[in-house]
Amino acid sequence: MGKKKEIDDRFKKFGTKSFTLTSKVNDFIDYLEKEKVMGTKCKDCNINFFPPRADCASCLKSDLEWFDATNDTGELVTFSKMKYGPIGFEKDLPYTIALVDFGDYKIFGRIGKNIADKDIQIGMKMKVKVNKLDNDRINYIFEKI
Amino acid sequence: MGKVGIIGVGQSAFVRAYPGSLKELAFEGYKEAVKDAGITAKDIGASVVCSAPEYDKQRSPAGVIAEYLGLNPQPTFYVETLCSSSSMGLKLAYSLVKSGLHDSVAVIGIQKMSEISSAESQERMGRGTDIQWESPFGTMMPAYYALFAQAHMAKYGTTLEDLSLIRVKSSTYGPLNEKAVFRKSLNLENLTSPDSRMTAPIASPLRVGDCCANADGSSCIIIANEEKAKALSKNPIWILGLGAATNSVNLTGRKIYTGLPAAREAAKQAYEMAGISAKDVDVAEVHDCFTIAEMMAYEDLGFANPGKGKELIHGKETYKEGSIPVNVDGGLLSKGHPIGATGGSQIRTIVQQLRGEAGEIQVKDPEIGLVHNIGGVGLYGNVTILGR
Ligand SMILES: [Zn+2]
Numbered sequence: 001m002g003k004k005k006e007i008d009d010r011f012k013k014f015g016t017k018s019f020t021l022t023s024k025v026n027d028f029i030d031y032l033e034k035e036k037v038m039g040t041k042c043k044d045c046n047i048n049f050f051p052p053r054a055d056c057a058s059c060l061k062s063d064l065e066w067f068d069a070t071n072d073t074g075e076l077v078t079f080s081k082m083k084y085g086p087i088g089f090e091k092d093l094p095y096t097i098a099l100v101d102f103g104d105y106k107i108f109g110r111i112g113k114n115i116a117d118k119d120i121q122i123g124m125k126m127k128v129k130v131n132k133l134d135n136d137r138i139n140y141i142f143e144k145i
Numbered sequence: 146m147g148k149v150g151i152i153g154v155g156q157s158a159f160v161r162a163y164p165g166s167l168k169e170l171a172f173e174g175y176k177e178a179v180k181d182a183g184i185t186a187k188d189i190g191a192s193v194v195c196s197a198p199e200y201d202k203q204r205s206p207a208g209v210i211a212e213y214l215g216l217n218p219q220p221t222f223y224v225e226t227l228c229s230s231s232s233m234g235l236k237l238a239y240s241l242v243k244s245g246l247h248d249s250v251a252v253i254g255i256q257k258m259s260e261i262s263s264a265e266s267q268e269r270m271g272r273g274t275d276i277q278w279e280s281p282f283g284t285m286m287p288a289y290y291a292l293f294a295q296a297h298m299a300k301y302g303t304t305l306e307d308l309s310l311i312r313v314k315s316s317t318y319g320p321l322n323e324k325a326v327f328r329k330s331l332n333l334e335n336l337t338s339p340d341s342r343m344t345a346p347i348a349s350p351l352r353v354g355d356c357c358a359n360a361d362g363s364s365c366i367i368i369a370n371e372e373k374a375k376a377l378s379k380n381p382i383w384i385l386g387l388g389a390a391t392n393s394v395n396l397t398g399r400k401i402y403t404g405l406p407a408a409r410e411a412a413k414q415a416y417e418m419a420g421i422s423a424k425d426v427d428v429a430e431v432h433d434c435f436t437i438a439e440m441m442a443y444e445d446l447g448f449a450n451p452g453k454g455k456e457l458i459h460g461k462e463t464y465k466e467g468s469i470p471v472n473v474d475g476g477l478l479s480k481g482h483p484i485g486a487t488g489g490s491q492i493r494t495i496v497q498q499l500r501g502e503a504g505e506i507q508v509k510d511p512e513i514g515l516v517h518n519i520g521g522v523g524l525y526g527n528v529t530i531l532g533r
Binding site for chain 2: 012014017018019020023050051077078079080081082083084085086088089092095097098099101105106107108109110117122124139
């Protein structure tokens with residue numbers, strides 16, 4: 001990554017439209033660019049956090065480690081296909097938001113557009129994958145295993 | 146220490162676009178409550194103003210509204226928990242009275258959503274969720290509740306028709322409520338026919354008919370300590386139980402997707418404080434921002450076991466004549482949902498029911514009423530129990 005800018009606003013690249021500029025877990029974006037979807041783990045408390053947290057509220061430690069969720073297998077908990085979106089998401093419509101349970105943690109995101117509606121079933125096995133968007137933006141999607 | 150009583154209730158009409166300013170809108174609910182209580186501004190020791198910011202252009206609305214209502218120099222407090230702001234405001238007002246700090250407090254709920262476009266307001270509502278990790282995927286309130294509907298259907302076999310029956314009930318009573326924004330009558334055919342506007346998809350599985358409308362509106366609840374309530378009011382309604390809870394904003398932090406833990410926790414607290422259980426409730430107002438939300442409320446409040454909420458609506462048990470009448474004022478689905486004003490409107494309905502002043506929608510001789518008011522997607526849960 002070259003020299004960091006004075007304001008580390010990497011998080012503004014996240015998703016179709018980001019509402020957050022700076023975060024202590026900004027490295028999440030760098031990992032996405034390396035095709036990895038990462039959460040954080042408090043080793044002391046043995047808790048996996050997704051979305052990644054900078055701080056553990058149980059032991060108050062702030063030196064959490066990263067863990068890789070990219071190759072884990074999860075189960076689809078629920079989903080909804082959206083016919084309308086908020087301002088700034090019009091071009092993405094329709095899209096399907098979803099929640100996938102990986103056991104120790106869950107991930108909220110979208111289901112990849114390559115999966116037909118009729119093939120989406122609660123309980124189906126899914127994994128999370130990095131997804132590059134237009135204009136150098138980035139997020140992740142769920143894919144069928 | 147004594148009890149705390151509700152001595153006055155009021156609300157504005159809930160409308161699509163209120164043709165006046167924020168403070169003028171607040172005045173409408175306040176005026177009705179003060180007249181209802183038969184008091185004047187000097188009888189009110191403090192005000193609590195409840196709304197969700199971001200819709201208002203006015204910064205710090207509490208002081209501006211207090212002045213317009215004639216509530217200077219009394220102090221004012223500003224409370225925000227999204228759609229449950231005025232129930233939370235009541236809880237704060239209760240503690241101000243119970244502590245002895247003030248003998249009487251007015252809880253003013255308000256929202257003027259029409260100052261911004263519907264799309265903008267949907268986006269702002271959506272930002273009452275996790276803006277860092279969920280909003281970048283393009284989320285909105287209907288879609289969040291749709292996730293719960295989908296999970297409820299998968300786990301319990303709940304159907305779209307079950308949800309439509311909840312809207313049918315709402316629109317049985319909406320036409321009777323002169324303060325409601327949506328007063329058309331809808332039958333099951335209107336809500337299930339593929340040609341009907343009501344079945345147009347919003348966020349699967351929810352359709353137009355499953356969603357409440359935005360509205361502008363205000364509400365006001367005036368409370369007083371026992372001595373003052375008895376002196377000022379012929380029939381004060383007592384606050385018997387107050388429960389409030391919070392839960393994970395990001396859905397990844399939830400353990401269940403078929404109910405709202407914050408509502409369950411708030412109900413538990415309120416039942417304990419009132420020393421009652423679900424079966425003692427004679428009439429209830431629940432937060433039906435979407436049809437699935439009312440179904441989950443039946444189960445979260447213990448009116449039905451998890452997954453059995455549909456039996457209540459199929460058996461018409463939640464109609465006016467049923468065993469546990471729910472939202473017989475039309476609920477949010479018919480009244481409309483002016484965020485900060487909604488809780489106060491629900492409380493007003495229950496107070497009128499307990500006084501026997503509910504007119505056409507009067508439930509037979511209720512003694513205990515309950516209000517269930519949710520902020521965000523179960524980020525906040527509030528349950529209030531009132532009695533005669
Ligand atoms: Zn820890």
